[in-house]
Amino acid sequence: MLMRNSILWAANNGTLRRQVMRSRLARPVARRFVAGETAMQALETTAQLNAKGAHVTLDYLGENVTSAAEAAAVRDTYLGLINEITQRSLDCNVSLKLTALGLDIDHDTCWANLRAILQAAQPHDLFVRLDMEGSAYTQTTLDIFEQMFVGEGFRNVGVVLQSYLYRSANDVERMNELGARVRLCKGAYKEPPTLAYPDKADVDRNYRELARRLLCYGNYPGLATHDSAIIDWVKQFVRDERIGRERYEFQMLYGVRRDLQQQLIAEGHHLRVYVPFGEAWYPYLMRRMAERPANLLFILKALRHR
């Protein structure tokens, strides 16, 4: 826990970010988890994953942008991506963070950017997932989601809920009532015990409970985890409840548990790989380190072989 908290602290430290991003050894380590710095590299990776039977969601890295110009550039990158995905007939949707579209600047900027992306994606039936960030953004993200999904009638948008948050049980009920598509994950940010279960056992128990409700009453949930005990439990649950494979999908991160990804595909499950790309890979990489501090060994090995 101490290690996880320290790494998550480092994820938000500007000086460290500049040092790591400048270092020659960090880039190859990042490449294990990030498809590349350009959209073209990400699209090539998508085609390769599609050829192996995986669905893909593309994420343009960048969060907490501080100027309207940066947010507009993120929006334009997504507009270009949507165009390329459809031109190339890729089996791929997109994931984005509202703070990358200007949520920290003002809500109107963020809404306008998101609306432009949803409008471009809608005619192609291309799905847009709003990633979930730290708890300071949970309510706003869900409010913006509801405004787009219910208020403005975009049916091609979905959200993410995190099983470490106490509030997620109520949020799952609400999303099921709306018929919203939910990705369920454990949660990757540093949260206080007043808001989130501090013990992993509780996070895992809650994941199973929320997954059960989404599988029984939800709309095509995305079960995002690499936890093989939970995945085995889901497989057993859907067998027992006779829930067809067309009613849910598993989701995993690019570069994590590729063996398990291939196994699920071979067994006939839908498996979507979350493929991030872009130059702003530092906070994303640090969250992957926090999930599995053994990943830091990659950095040490890279140092040794420098």
Ligand SMILES: Cc1cc2nc3c(=O)[nH]c(=O)nc-3n(C[C@H](O)[C@H](O)[C@H](O)COP(=O)(O)OP(=O)(O)OC[C@H]3O[C@@H](n4cnc5c(N)ncnc54)[C@H](O)[C@@H]3O)c2cc1C
């Ligand atoms: C598709 C997808 C989308 C996500 N979107 C969000 C989001 O929007 N918001 C959010 O807060 N979080 C998101 N996450 C991250 C998530 O919250 C967890 O932090 C992450 O998935 C690790 O939890 P786990 O379920 O794999 O279980 P854990 O119990 O953390 O891990 C189970 C096992 O998986 C393997 N593993 C897990 N992580 C790694 C890693 N980084 N490197 C190598 N092996 C690993 C290990 O073998 C580990 O024992 C997403 C995760 C996925 C898969």
